[in-house]
Amino acid sequence: METRPTVLVIDDDADFRSSVQALLEGEGYAVEVAGGGRDGLRKLREHRPDVIVLDIMMESIVEGYVVNQAIKFQPDFEAYADIPIVMVSSIEESPDERFSRASELELVRPNRYLTKPLDIPLFLEVLAKVTRRRSAAT
Amino acid sequence: VTEAPEGRERIVVIDDDYAMRLSCRQILARSGFEVETFEDGTQGLVGVAALKPSLVVVDLKMPGLSGMDVVRRVRDIDPEIVLVVITGYATIGTAVEAMKSGAYDFLPKPFKPEELRLIVARGLERRHLHRKTRQLEVERELMRRRFISFMTHQLKSPLAAIHQYLDVLQRLGDSPDVAGKRAEWLERCLVRTGQLRELIDDWLLLAKSEGSTLVARRERVDLRPVLEGVVASYEGRAGGAGVSVSAELPAAEYPVLADRNCVMVLFDNLITNAIDYNRRGGQVRVSARAEPGEVVVEVADTGPGIPAEAVELLFEEFFRVPPAATPGDGVDGGNAGVGGNGGRRWRGTGLGLPICKRIVAELGGGIEVESEVGSGSTFRVHLPAYREESGSREEAETSWA
Numbered sequence: 450m451e452t453r454p455t456v457l458v459i460d461d462d463a464d465f466r467s468s469v470q471a472l473l474e475g476e477g478y479a480v481e482v483a484g485g486g487r488d489g490l491r492k493l494r495e496h497r498p499d500v501i502v503l504d505i506m507m508e509s510i511v512e513g514y515v516v517n518q519a520i521k522f523q524p525d526f527e528a529y530a531d532i533p534i535v536m537v538s539s540i541e542e543s544p545d546e547r548f549s550r551a552s553e554l555e556l557v558r559p560n561r562y563l564t565k566p567l568d569i570p571l572f573l574e575v576l577a578k579v580t581r582r583r584s585a586a587t
Numbered sequence: 588v589t590e591a592p593e594g595r596e597r598i599v600v601i602d603d604d605y606a607m608r609l610s611c612r613q614i615l616a617r618s619g620f621e622v623e624t625f626e627d628g629t630q631g632l633v634g635v636a637a638l639k640p641s642l643v644v645v646d647l648k649m650p651g652l653s654g655m656d657v658v659r660r661v662r663d664i665d666p667e668i669v670l671v672v673i674t675g676y677a678t679i680g681t682a683v684e685a686m687k688s689g690a691y692d693f694l695p696k697p698f699k700p701e702e703l704r705l706i707v708a709r710g711l712e713r714r715h716l717h718r719k720t721r722q723l724e725v726e727r728e729l730m731r732r733r734f735i736s737f738m739t740h741q742l743k744s745p746l747a748a749i750h751q752y753l754d755v756l757q758r759l760g761d762s763p764d765v766a767g768k769r770a771e772w773l774e775r776c777l778v779r780t781g782q783l784r785e786l787i788d789d790w791l792l793l794a795k796s797e798g799s800t801l802v803a804r805r806e807r808v809d810l811r812p813v814l815e816g817v818v819a820s821y822e823g824r825a826g827g828a829g830v831s832v833s834a835e836l837p838a839a840e841y842p843v844l845a846d847r848n849c850v851m852v853l854f855d856n857l858i859t860n861a862i863d864y865n866r867r868g869g870q871v872r873v874s875a876r877a878e879p880g881e882v883v884v885e886v887a888d889t890g891p892g893i894p895a896e897a898v899e900l901l902f903e904e905f906f907r908v909p910p911a912a913t914p915g916d917g918v919d920g921g922n923a924g925v926g927g928n929g930g931r932r933w934r935g936t937g938l939g940l941p942i943c944k945r946i947v948a949e950l951g952g953g954i955e956v957e958s959e960v961g962s963g964s965t966f967r968v969h970l971p972a973y974r975e976e977s978g979s980r981e982e983a984e985t986s987w988a
Contacts, residue, residue, distance in 0.1 A: 464748035464775050468755045471768060475759050539743035565747035569754055 454580040455479040457498035459489035459516060460537075461506045465565065469502065476573060478580075486512040490519060493529055499580045504565075505538040513538075533579040539565040596711060597638055600624045601631030601657060602646040602673065611644055614700040615707065628652025632660050635668070642669040642710055644703075647681050647693075655685055662689045667718065669710035673698075738790075741937070745783045749776045789938035793904065793945070801942075802846045802949040807973045810841035810850065810882060814873055817854045821862055829867035832858070835874040841882045842973035849946045850970070854884070856939040857966050861888035864964070877972065881952070884968045892960035901956060902944040904937065943968075 456478045460466050466482045473480045481496050483489035486506070493501070501520070505513035517534055520526045561575055598620045600611040608624040615622045623638055625631035628645075629652050635643055643661055647654030658670050670690040674682040682693035691710045694702060752772045759765040792801070818834045825832045843850070854873075861871040869889035876883050893901065947954045951971050958964035 462744060462748050464779060465744075465751055467768070467775070468748070468751040468772070471765050472755045472759065475762050475764055538740075539747040540740045565744070566750035566754060569758060 454499040460504040597640040864890040887965040893958040
């Protein structure tokens with residue numbers, strides 16, 4: 450019995466959420482969306498997604514990095530630490546530039562970094578790869 | 588009652604005269620300072636380097652290293668250390684020279700305890716002011732550096748959202764799910780395009796005025812029709828946001844010396860801000876009054892208010908008041924969005940108030956804001972009244988009736 454992999458999209462841009470949700474549902478994913486960090490973390494617990502698409506959310510003091518760090522390193526989210534995170538942003542700013550100290554960088558480095566607008570074939574390929582790997586592992 | 592502005596501050600006294608060291612120590616210790624004394628310049632400098640005091644009192648005339656040398660070297664150690672030199676009447680000339688080398692002030696011998704306390708207090712006050720200013724400069728520089736990255740983000744994120752809609756439409760336009768959303772998505776593309784255009788317009792307006800002026804002409808402008816016009820044009824927007832807008836314009840006319848287009852932009856910005864940064868069921872009150880030589884217009888809202896620390900930055904480019912922490916904080920707030928990006932959490936281009944400030948300054952007026960967190964903000968604009976040059980006084984007076 451095959452279940453559909455779930456993608457959690459955390460992005461403060463409602464338009465971006467709409468188009469990505471439709472795209473992914475069309476590709477056979479179950480999609481959950483959240484417009485901010487707190488809501489995102491709540492949905493993470495509720496739905497235990499297979500992959501998280503996370504925007505940096507620059508307008509709220511790089512909330513995206515905070516969410517990424519929380520999922521990967523906070524004891525509260527230990528059960529979710531292995532869920533891959535694909536970070537997206539409209540600016541081509543790698544976290545390496547924003548965070549100068551290596552120790553900081555390790556805390557914020559996402560599994561994968563993509564720029565917006567998403568290159569749809571590449572985006573789908575990345576999601577397919579990470580979700581396949583996960584279903585193979587379980 | 589000389590109180591150090593922050594905690595116990597350290598003062599170093601360098602004087603070869605034992606009695607002088609003792610009395611300085613007593614006077615300053617009584618004012619709550621931590622005092623260390625040294626009997627010559629060489630030891631004194633070692634002490635200054637190790638102790639990093641806020642202020643150094645140094646006698647100009649000492650055997651060995653002179654007070655002048657001490658002044659120069661303390662400046663090298665840390666230019667922020669305040670230097671006060673003590674000098675006999677015979678060496679006032681040297682004291683002036685010391686001040687040219689960076690000493691803050693001098694104290695002629697003999698001096699009263701009160702005089703020492705006063706000069707120390709003033710010197711420290713200046714130090715705090717100086718440090719505060721420098722801190723502000725550093726923050727401004729950081730803002731400038733983040734500016735490019737932020738501007739890029741502001742321009743690119745709406746483009747990304749639009750592009751993403753169109754790309755998905757093109758690829759999956761035939762699938763029933765996507766086809767059903769087509770009209771809604773196209774509408775959103777238009778809205779985001781409009782916002783992007785607004786941002787670019789504002790940005791270009793500011794960039795263009797860099798080095799030149801926004802105000803093209805100075806003419807008689809009656810603010811009554813301007814304000815009424817702006818209020819009327821935003822009734823729909825206000826209604827959609829559940830905000831009521833009222834204008835209180837008791838006089839028949841409010842003539843100012845201004846540029847009609849500029850004052851329209853000015854009040855357009857202030858009134859849309861007051862609508863957007865408001866609460867459902869809130870009010871916007873626009874009022875005008877004539878004062879000697881000027882017309883004062885107030886735009887008051889019942890929004891979340893502006894925290895004191897944000898008020899200073901309010902007129903900086905791209906600064907926007909962070910959305911208040913509401914119960915929906917971090918969640919897609921879902922406020923009946925007017926303007927703003929898809930997230931609805933931040934509104935406006937972040938350039939409106941800098942433009943207002945520029946316009947008002949060019950017109951020779953002023954703009955200020957009064958705000959209370961939780962109850963709202965009032966923006967007050969002062970514009971120079973138009974003076975009838977040919978018309979009679981009576982005419983001018985009746986026009987205010």
